Amino acid sequence: MNCELCGKKVGKPKRVKVEGSVLQVCEQCASYGKEVLEKKKTDTQERINKIKKGRSRSSRGFGDESKTLVMDFPDKIRKARLENDWTQEELANNLNEKKSVVAKLERSDMRPSDSLREKLEKTLDIILLEEIEKISTSTQHKESGLTIGDLIKEE
Ligand SMILES: [Zn+2]
Known part of the structure; x- marks a missing residue:
């Protein structure tokens, strides 16, 4: 396989992003762009961490509110x-x-x-x-009844 930037033969090309497009290049040309694989990994890891944090926060909040x-x-x-x-x-x-x-x-x-x-x-x-739930059953019934009534009216 040849480097897509300089045309030199490379055994293990690197995937880098150069000016918006992903190219397979040699070690030397890799320094012109940003390596693609590594960046993707970081993004995914960050997203997973965010989801994990959000989950534990919301489950704790629910426990307190109930x-x-x-x-x-x-x-x-x-x-x-x-x-x-x-x-x-x-x-x-x-x-x-x-x-x-x-x-x-x-x-x-x-x-x-x-x-x-x-x-x-x-x-x-x-x-x-x-x-x-034990102490406010009647209130909740009233509230949900109103909500359903409002929805029907709107439709
Ligand atoms: Zn090259």
Whole structure:
């Protein structure tokens, strides 16, 4: 096979892109263009990485959205604390939080952050999350009914 640029005989031509067209050239002429194979590989790898990143991000997001804090978390926290025979202060110490934080939670003056909720669940052996579907079934029915109605009207 001959180099498509200089016409010299080459055993192993390189595929390079020179001014927009792909040519099979010798080692020397390869420096005039960009090697094609390598560039393609990089593009594919980048695309795969992007897909992987997107997937893990969206699946994590969905997990968070499908669950919500239970409405009666103040009761759950207080009951679990009393079962352990702890004062608010003792629970706060176990959580590494201030006593006022526990008091606020039990008075429903404050919603726990994700990290605090996880600490409460571990320390008190309770679950403070529930599936959104359980509590908002009626709302969702209403919403989907409206959507279908709107679609029919538009058609
Ligand atoms: Zn050449």
